Amino acid sequence: MTKDLSTREIAESAKEAASVLAMLDEAEKNKLLLAISSELRLAQTEIEAANSLDLEAAKTSGLSDALIDRLDLSGKRFLSMCDAVLAVTKLPDPVGKEISKVERSDGLLLSKVRTPIGLIAIIYESRPNVTADAAVLCLKAGNCVILRGGKEAFRTNIAIGAAISKALNSCGLPESAVQVISNTDRETVKELAQLDGVVDLIIPRGGEQLIKAVVSMATVPVIKHYKGVCHVYVDKDADHSMAQSIIENGKCQRPGVCNAVETLLVHESIASEFLPELAIQLANKGVELRGCDRSHAICTEMKRATELDWETEYLDLILSVKIVDSLSDAISHINKYGSHHSDCIVTRDQSAAQKFLRAVDSAAVYHNASTRFTDGGEFGLGAEIGISTDKLHARGPMGLEELTTYKYLCFGSGQIRA
């Protein structure tokens, strides 16, 4: 539907719509979200037909089973996408919320309130449900959005976008508020990333290469949703069975996600006792271990880890294992090789835990709990647009509040500066 317009024209029309969306109140935005959910259900046949074509093309082109699975939006998945849209109507509208207030002695009242960011561009992988999820989260926060999904899902994304357009139209709102970009070449991403003053924020999700490319091209602000190289560090004073449970949960419960554990660090004083038992437990779960030399000396059946393993996000049943001499070494390893996502210490020693929590430079740092909790839903934010691995603006799960900025409203009665 946006085929005849240039990327700049698409973005400028979305930006114009942003001033309309920014003025909607919560009821109007929820009405729009309900309309989107209805239009998606009405378009189920068209969307599933488009998805079938995408799936067929993906199979023909030899896409991996895991990627084909992510692309599939049939049946239950379609319905859960519609439910997710409805769920966002239940989340509180962040726009207009007062963050802080100062009344000066001269009577000038300064109120810091949340406002929409404006126009957000999201670059994502071939998971078509993200098209609806991201659109409604941006809309609920009063933003307009340009969605550029992976090329494998483009027919599905266009069909979802058409349903969203209908809903915008039925609510008397500009259709340009949500734009699904059909052009999936890299040049389009470059253009978007350089539209200063039009695109207010670009969020690249997914592969390392894509994110690096966006960062190097972008002149508009970027919030990266980078890989998750998450660690569990088992301290010398750890409860071993708790550590086993946290490691197994982190590695096996859903290995293909960014908050899964990729590297285990073990204090040298307990390694010879802890590792053999863990190796048996994880072998039973089908996990491949890749150990440092010292780990390998204890569990000779382990593969050897190379330097590359320490920075690899396997997204698979593989765990790298390293023995460290101290808490400080564990912290240094994590800050050096990790992706600043989610990391855990298992220990009974409160002061070791305090040091770890403070010194590990990651979005979420755990004491005695699974890294798998790093998620907008689990953190109580409701839905999330993703997990930021950046430090600026948003860190960790990005929910509705993180999709807003703020401004100062200054209420005076003629005050001037002396």
Next chain:
Amino acid sequence: MTKDLSTREIAESAKEAASVLAMLDEAEKNKLLLAISSELRLAQTEIEAANSLDLEAAKTSGLSDALIDRLDLSGKRFLSMCDAVLAVTKLPDPVGKEISKVERSDGLLLSKVRTPIGLIAIIYESRPNVTADAAVLCLKAGNCVILRGGKEAFRTNIAIGAAISKALNSCGLPESAVQVISNTDRETVKELAQLDGVVDLIIPRGGEQLIKAVVSMATVPVIKHYKGVCHVYVDKDADHSMAQSIIENGKCQRPGVCNAVETLLVHESIASEFLPELAIQLANKGVELRGCDRSHAICTEMKRATELDWETEYLDLILSVKIVDSLSDAISHINKYGSHHSDCIVTRDQSAAQKFLRAVDSAAVYHNASTRFTDGGEFGLGAEIGISTDKLHARGPMGLEELTTYKYLCFGSGQIRA
């Protein structure tokens, strides 16, 4: 003092120091700030001598009087720089402050707390007091900092940096925590702006060209401190004498700063009554008016404004004047030509004020008060590193809190995800 190291080496040594600075408590940081203030006073002779050389060179090279004035750090100015350092000891330490807390039903406690950003690079103009101001603000927020000031001030900046190094050293802290870059070529800025994973944030302040250059080169996050094209809009229901007072204050009280007013918008229904009186008032203050065609028809002594005037930050006793047909036109003009800094409506009409406050996309939006209040001190933030004209992370005055990020500390007792 950093002459023999490459930019990357300088940054990496600062980044290493960041993990030390991040662990300091408030008392330790205040002790450091007191030491910096003392060392600056002890080095007054050296710093003033360096400043004299900078001033001499600036005069020889024909720098403008305004710029030479900004460069001058003698006498009272030197002492007020030292006082500003002391004042930061009085500001509350933002690090460790809890932003929010969630206790899940499974007992997992999630605490969102402020943490230092890490390593910040600041690129600024030739105002040497910024070297000390920015250093102590960054340090108080637990960050390390690389300071690259304008080349005209480099001798002064190096002398200030030497005093700060002594203070760090006397407190047993790494001198590399604060680095004054003596190399003021653009290549150095480019290198800094591309040190992903080392430099956590780059803040360019000053000229449009410099900021555009940094944005186009940067791969690390940038927060721009851009120009201030601030507006006063006099609505049809304005109190005229209040409007006159707010305009005069905004234009004349300190014309060379970013929160000064550059453009006046007047509702067409009051223009013929309001403008002539204002023109006399401002002429008495030495202000040159540059009007649109309709303004000029009312006040024929005005110069004519061109399209360029609407986006110009004069930083001088010049005011552009435009008559608009409606509140909406005023809002559109501001959002199109302004720099999203500070804008004001003067009106008795509450609903017009509400619409203006909501629709104007600027860091600070005023109803019946001077834009000159947009300032960290006036806003109650204490000192500021500058005024962000960006929307992400920090908007408007950037104080200590805006020099931090946050992380989630997750306290468990073995929780795993179901």
